[in-house]
Amino acid sequence: MGTITKALEMLNFFSRQRPEIGLSEFVKLTQRDKATVLRHLAELKDNGFLEQATDTKAYRLGPAILRLAGVSEAIYPLRDRVRPIINEIAQQVGELTHVALLQGEALSPLFYSDVKMHGTQVNYNEGELLPLHATSSGMAVLAFSDPAFVDKVLSHGLKPFSNRTMTDPGQLKAQLAQIHETGFAYQEKAFDGEVTSGGVPIFGSSGQVIGAVSVAIPSIRQSEEKTQAIRAHLCDAMQRITTAVGGIIPPEHAHKWQQP
């Protein structure tokens, strides 16, 4: 392992649970000798990637990271990061593929791609907020959300969008438990009577769910084989998108999206 990698990997030890790390804790975590660790810490600090608390002398993530993230986000907004991935997945799966981000209690579309290679296609409205309880994207998000947030969403009167929309909180919770188990949400004609879709969550920098990626097809093309193909492509998509937006998949859930 190169020196640069050794130093950069030290940054990965920080988390909400571990906001500050002292020298001796770093020695333990890296299992390297104190002189080496100190040298690496000094260089990271000199470049603003770490800073040191004046009182405890413990290290924490420094301002250079915020500065570079500001530059990075100005150059490549999230939309630009997901665009090439979504375009590629849409091409592979041959169907409308889209990413939406959680915004309050709905999903806000970020980017979509439709290859239009069939006789009919899903009519996708880029400007429309998507309800959580009636879409595969929304159910994928809810299945990995904080239970208090789920209760809040389900406690409102839930609007039916088609005659197949599930609006009973108990039934929805049972379905969310299944989605949480498998990592894959599937909604048949729940948002639109002619559309079926599959969705998986995407995660942010602390492993929290921040949105979903889905494939929507005219229900007329629905088949078990198609569903399995969609699921496989979405597993690939969610891993690549989560990485591209600077997120991490919580390790305890990661196996749900690993290809067999």
Place this chain on the structure above:
Amino acid sequence: MGTITKALEMLNFFSRQRPEIGLSEFVKLTQRDKATVLRHLAELKDNGFLEQATDTKAYRLGPAILRLAGVSEAIYPLRDRVRPIINEIAQQVGELTHVALLQGEALSPLFYSDVKMHGTQVNYNEGELLPLHATSSGMAVLAFSDPAFVDKVLSHGLKPFSNRTMTDPGQLKAQLAQIHETGFAYQEKAFDGEVTSGGVPIFGSSGQVIGAVSVAIPSIRQSEEKTQAIRAHLCDAMQRITTAVGGIIPPEHAHKWQQP
């Protein structure tokens, strides 16, 4: 210069103007040999600090930076970063010191500290948005804002807050030109008939103005000596706060806040 520093400094070459950098450009920028540059680039890329465009092979800032910034912001919100600096400056200057961030066409208070060591004190309302044209913070922001933004702000009917509030766009522009020159905004009784304040801008990750830090005093304590002391402490404060929030002071303006 250590290996880690050499690698981390390569990240600083990226900006809005230079979103992607190819291998040969990196060789030119760093003035190091190609083999060394390639080795550093490979390690930065392996750790997600850089990524490579699939078509051009040019490098750009990678997702690890967004991820770490997310962790960093979750651990230390901006408010927590400025708190120790503002507390210290308020103690040194012996007067109410506060930071506010630009939000639309007003300033939103982020943090303040008042040491209350005098017979009278400024009544500071933490919840109140501050107008740009009538406060030293706001004028410090406008003086370093895009001219189109300034025109927009000055084109509305400007509200007088005291009988000393300047509301004439021409007069305000003349004052902004002066503040732009000196880096220091001074407002005597313009927002409140009993308060005088001095303010300086703070800058974000692309060198854009994002807010201001100010000291406000009861006008009764006003003196030339006091003003000079406030100005000196604010020059120190704006440099420390800009760094703490991941910003950079545009090099062409930096001399305005350097202590003599």
